[in-house]
Amino acid sequence: MWSSCTTLVLTLVAVSNFSPVHVLEFCESAAPDCSSHVDTASNKHPSAEPGQTRWKANILNLTQHLELFKLSCKKLIEALPVDEIDGNFVRTVKNCIFSRSNPTPLRGSLRLGAVSKDVIEGILDLDVAVTRSEDFLLYASGAKLLPGSAPLAHRYGGHQFGYWAGQLGDGRAHLLGQYLNRNGETWELQLKGSGKTPYSRFGDGRAVIRSSVREFLCSEAMHFLGVPTSRAASLIVSEEPVLRDQFYNGNVKTERGAVVLRLAKSWFRFGSLEILAENGEIDLLKKLLNFVIGEHFSWIHSDDPDKYLVFFSTVVTETAQLIAQWISVGFAHGVCNTDNFSLLSVTIDYGPFGFMDSYDPNFVPNSSDDEGRYRIGAQAEVGLFNLEKLLVALSPVLTQRQKKQAKIILKGYLDIYQMRLQQLFKDKLGFLGDEEEDEDDHLIVLLLKMMEDTRSDFTMTFRQLSEVSTNQLRSRNFTQMWALEDLSSHKLFSDWLIVYLQRLSRPQSESDLHRQQRMKRVNPRYVLRNWMAESAIRRAEESDFSEVELLHHILSSPFVTQDSAEEAGYAARPPLWANRLKVSCSS
Structure with missing residues (x-):
């Protein structure tokens, strides 16, 4: 039965062509020096002790007063050069990492379209009640700056669709600063859609409701799926008219402007280093590398002569693992340019992404x-391409010996990716132990091949395998399990099922219920399908954000069956109109 699959690898990706290759701070008093410890404390995996001491008296009390916060970009500005030229006019920028750039307030009345309580309370230490205030609307949209704020736009370049694109940078984003929360975590806050910067090129610096809803929802959905990602705190919408040619076909329409307040441990990306190497700014390249390593890779000693090599090795490993996690939940980023790949290996810059409905290695979410360069089945290959470009950017600071070692490290990328992907799919199928590695590979590969042939739904096939009992599998009783019904139509399904049931029986000590519980913890019932996002967007564009709120609530518990989600059809067969949806880079 396996003859047709023995030469396949985990074919969710086609690997045959692989070649080797400002601190937002809570102050418990109004004293002028209440924030002094932030500027002196180390952020290298900072201890939670200062935060715990600071919050000891009121550990359960979240502030409802935004004026108690203070912003500062001191650490970034002191460590990294800022453009000597002031102003938001578009220009070629050199010899710096940031440019000063103030947000441009949205015109017209403002409305809170969505808010993440988990981010507001769990990361920013605020009571979610503050989001109902007028001040929050102003601060979270860029219309008002907190004391001490010195907004910055980051300069970077990148390879886009395989070609060097030169200077890119934050063309519509403003870095507000860093926030050290009560858990000792440092987060960078950024507004997206907040107006022009020196890097806006031909853009207007705005984002629209359509793209902002998608970014807000997917950032949070990916977090709750367990995938490393930036976060989204809020979505502010306005009446400001923004012109967009959504599909680049000359059909320009007026849409409404919006701003997302988003967070990440760092917004530095591959392109942050590429622009410096490309322009021969080697001293600045070293300075940025040393800063990034010191802040985010603190286990790498600053005096280690191989520190840049160790850094590269870490990024290779974590990038491979991140892409494997994308694949395991059926996620395609859509624009895997080097300027959209994080040095911290978290998912950033949500644009024309998509979660697969029917399993298809050639699924392309970006019209x-x-x-099809960024089809889901090519993401691992694109990851390798991007890492090759990162190595080129690092080459000026590596010795000949280190360059040779870096190429060897890069050759191991595919093995790291495949090992992680294999483990993720073993978990999705409920396998325990490593004794049956070859058999497990065959089971995974054949399942994916059957899913491709029958166009079985990716998310629900794995979820329903988690929910079905072994007795139901033996009897092939798939009542109300539409994805398994589709899969079972394949001519090889019966043979696959026999071997799968035998594999599940090892080890014999585990109960069927425990196996189902394990599988349901890694196989979501709900993901942000494009049709779900589109339905919410259509309502939001009519000022009805109820479905955005519903989706946000449901996707915060994607592994738990929820009545409201079932009523909305979020686990049902996608509607026919979903096949006609298109998502583009335009936002």
Whole structure:
């Protein structure tokens, strides 16, 4: 039965062509020096002790007063050079990491379209009640700056669709600063859609409701799926008209402007280093590398002569693991350019992404991607390409010996990716132990091949395998399990099922209920399908954010069956109109 699959690898990706290759701070008093410890404390995996001491008296009390916060970009500005030229006019920028750039307030009345309580309370230490205030609307949209704020736009470059694109940078984003929360975590806050910067090129610096809803929802959905990601705190919408040619076909429409307040441990990306190497700014390249390593890779000693090599090795490993996690939940980023790949290996810059409905290695979520370069089945290959470009950027600071070692490290990328992907799919199928590695590979590969042939739903096939009992599998009783019904139509399904049931029986000590519980913890019932996002967007554009709120609530517990989600059809067969949806780079 396996003859047709023995030469396949985990074919969710086609690998045959692989070649080796400002601190937002809570102060318990109004004293002028209440924030002094932030500027002196180390952020290298900071201890939670200062935060615990600071919050000891009121550990359960979240502030409802935004004026108790203070912003500062001191650490970033003191460590990294800022553009000597002031002003938001578009220009070529050199010899710096940031440019000063103030947000441009949205015109017209403002409305809170969505808010993440988990981010507001769990990261920012605020009572979610503050989001109902007028001040929050102003601060979270860029119309008002907290004391001490010195907004910055980051300069970077990148390879886009395989070609060097030169200077890119934050064309519509403003870094507000860093926040050290009560858990000792440092987060960078950024507004997206907040107006022009020196890097806006031909853009207007705005984002629209359509793209902002998608970014807000997917950032939070990915977090609750367990995938490393930036976070989204809020979505503010306005009446400001923004012109967009959504599909680049000359059909320009007026949409409404919006701003997302988003967070990440760092917004530095591959392109942050590429622009410096490309322009021969080697001293600045070293300075940025040393800063990034010191802040986010603190286990790498500053005096280690191989520190840049160790850094590269870490990024290779974590990038491979991140892409494997994308694949395991059926996620395609859509624009895997080097400027969209984080040095911290978290998912950033949500644009024309998509979660697969029917399993298809050639699934392309981005209608602007005519050649399918960023199809879901090519993401691992693109990750390798991007890492090759990162190595080129690092080459000026590596010795000949280190360059040779870096190439060897890069050759191991595919093995790291495949090992992680294999483990993720073993977990999704409920396998325990490593004794049956070859058999497990065959079971995974054949399942994916059957899913491709029958166009079985990716998310629900794995979820329903988690929910079905072994007795139901033996009897092939798939009542109300539409994805398994589709899969069972394949001519090889019966043979696969026999071997799968035998594999599940090892080890014999585990109960069927425990196996189902394990599988349901890694196989979501709900993901942000494009049709779900589109339905919420259509309502939001009519000022009805109820479905955005519903989706946000449901996707915060994607592994738990929820009545409201079932009523909305979020686990049902996708509607026919979902096949006609298109998402582009335009936002």
